[in-house]
Amino acid sequence: xxxxxxxxxGRKVAMALSAFFLMIFLLxxxxxxxxxVFSEETFNAASHFMGTNWVIQFIMQPILIFGVVFHFVMGxxxxxxxxxxxxxxxxxxxxxxxxxxxxxxxxxxxLVILAFIVLHFIDFWFPEINYKYxxxxxxxxxxxxxxxxxxxxxxxxxxxxxxxFVLLGLHLAHGFTSAFQSMGITAGRKKxxxxxxxxxxxxxxxxxxxxxxxxxxxH
Amino acid sequence: MNLTLKIWRQKDSNTKGQMVDYKVTDISExxxxxxxxxxxxxxxxxxxxxxxxxxxxxREGICGMCSMYINGEAHGPDRGVTTCQLHxxxxxxxxxxxxxxxxAKAFPVIKDLVVDRSAFERIQxxxxxxxxxxxxxxxxxxxxxxxKHAADEAMDAATCIGCGACVATCKNxxxxxxxxxxxxxxxxxxxxxxxxxxxxxxxxxxxxxxxFGNCTNTGACEIECPKGISLxxxxxMNRELMKASLS
Numbered sequence: 001x002x003x004x005x006x007x008x009x010g011r012k013v014a015m016a017l018s019a020f021f022l023m024i025f026l027l028x029x030x031x032x033x034x035x036x037v038f039s040e041e042t043f044n045a046a047s048h049f050m051g052t053n054w055v056i057q058f059i060m061q062p063i064l065i066f067g068v069v070f071h072f073v074m075g076x077x078x079x080x081x082x083x084x085x086x087x088x089x090x091x092x093x094x095x096x097x098x099x100x101x102x103x104x105x106x107x108x109x110x111l112v113i114l115a116f117i118v119l120h121f122i123d124f125w126f127p128e129i130n131y132k133y134x135x136x137x138x139x140x141x142x143x144x145x146x147x148x149x150x151x152x153x154x155x156x157x158x159x160x161x162x163x164x165f166v167l168l169g170l171h172l173a174h175g176f177t178s179a180f181q182s183m184g185i186t187a188g189r190k191k192x193x194x195x196x197x198x199x200x201x202x203x204x205x206x207x208x209x210x211x212x213x214x215x216x217x218x219h
Numbered sequence: 220m221n222l223t224l225k226i227w228r229q230k231d232s233n234t235k236g237q238m239v240d241y242k243v244t245d246i247s248e249x250x251x252x253x254x255x256x257x258x259x260x261x262x263x264x265x266x267x268x269x270x271x272x273x274x275x276x277x278r279e280g281i282c283g284m285c286s287m288y289i290n291g292e293a294h295g296p297d298r299g300v301t302t303c304q305l306h307x308x309x310x311x312x313x314x315x316x317x318x319x320x321x322x323a324k325a326f327p328v329i330k331d332l333v334v335d336r337s338a339f340e341r342i343q344x345x346x347x348x349x350x351x352x353x354x355x356x357x358x359x360x361x362x363x364x365x366x367k368h369a370a371d372e373a374m375d376a377a378t379c380i381g382c383g384a385c386v387a388t389c390k391n392x393x394x395x396x397x398x399x400x401x402x403x404x405x406x407x408x409x410x411x412x413x414x415x416x417x418x419x420x421x422x423x424x425x426x427x428x429x430x431f432g433n434c435t436n437t438g439a440c441e442i443e444c445p446k447g448i449s450l451x452x453x454x455x456m457n458r459e460l461m462k463a464s465l466s
Binding site: 003004007008009010011012013078081082084085086087088089090091092093094095097098099100103104106174177178181182183184185186 | 225227236238288290291292296317319322323324325326327328388390391392393395423424426427430431432433434435436437438439442443450451453454455456457458460461464
């Protein structure tokens with residue numbers, strides 16, 4: 001089996017498996033964030049549970065970080081291998097004639113998402129780790145909504161988030177069906193999966209954008 | 220029609236190539252693209268210049284020899300055709316046409332528009348066949364029941380002519396449509412299933428060894444394939460390799 005993951009197809013399968021994991025995580029993340037639009041108390045309760053439950057903190061969180069790092073590292077490995085396979089570049093290449101922009105530029109949309117994750121960690125994750133484990137401040141189950149709300153005052157940050165979510169949408173627009181194809185499931189041809197993929201790529205980033213804009217315009 | 224051609228000229232595999240401009244006149248819209256190239260070469264020979272080297276053989280879309288990347292697309296702007304089946308009616312009088320060889324590290328240029336596609340042969344030799352005892356006791360193929368659906372799908376996969384347009388088109392120079400078609404052609408039939416696991420393992424290993432890139436599922440290969448080989452074949456190859464690795 002280890003030989004399988006060293007093959008070109010095995011690497012794509014590993015990429016797809018990490019993509020499925022991250023897509024499930026995105027669904028969960030947007031669901032919790034959406035609570036902040038409807039109820040401050042519910043959002044605080046959900047965030048407090050996520051932030052203090054030891055299974056989520058010490059088992060799920062490291063797995064998630066590993067999944068994110070793995071997806072990026074494997075993406076770079078594949079990109080380097082693919083670049084090595086190319087010959088002299090074409091003088092004229094009409095890529096738009098046979099494929100979508102999103103499918104040809106996964107590395108660039110991925111890089112924007114990576115930059116966003118760095119920003120997102122600086123905004124939320126590092127302060128959270130500092131609060132809980134470094135300064136070890138007393139637990140405050142009501143602080144989460146205010147922290148989130150405060151982050152979206154700056155139009156620059158909101159703008160950066162919106163751009164990143166648009167690129168996330170483009171990444172998912174190709175990535176969803178591509179992951180299924182890599183796993184040997186011809187998602188591109190199965191109408192239902194294709195529709196789910198399109199809906200997922202539009203709805204998830206759109207909800208993240210709506211949440212950011214909601215908090216920005218409700219100060 | 221009169222045309223300006225921008226053609227990649229390269230003396231041999233060790234020399235650096237470059238684009239050279241040519242004018243061709245009196246081209247009929249009914250000519251095939253290769254016939255237009257013949258006219259150009261006739262003009263060049265008459266002027267005492269070196270003709271442009273390009274691959275061709277059957278000139279009826281079967282052999283897979285003619286290559287050429289025309290105006291940024293493998294086999295040119297038409298769909299479901301090889302370069303020999305591309306007609307000059309696809310272009311307009313006064314057009315400038317860019318003609319380049321198929322590009323991939325695994326397809327080195329031999330001269331001008333001729334590339335070495337023997338990497339495909341080596342992939343085929345690694346497993347693209349069934350071992351049949353030809354001692355005289357061979358079973359009649361018609362005595363083995365095969366569903367119509369499987370037979371049709373296998374036939375569709377078998378129409379791959381190994382031209383390399385998939386590799387030339389792919390932004391990663393991936394050969395997975397070609398290998399997927401060859402794996403599928405046998406995996407779908409009972410005769411091919413006996414050696415299915417070894418076949419997919421060996422062909423994929425050879426494909427990787429030849430230095431082809433990974434599939435990003437852009438679907439460009441399927442669009443540019445002159446035989447309309449479907450991406451389903453890549454998915455089937457992926458399944459076959461997973462199955463073989465688990466067994």
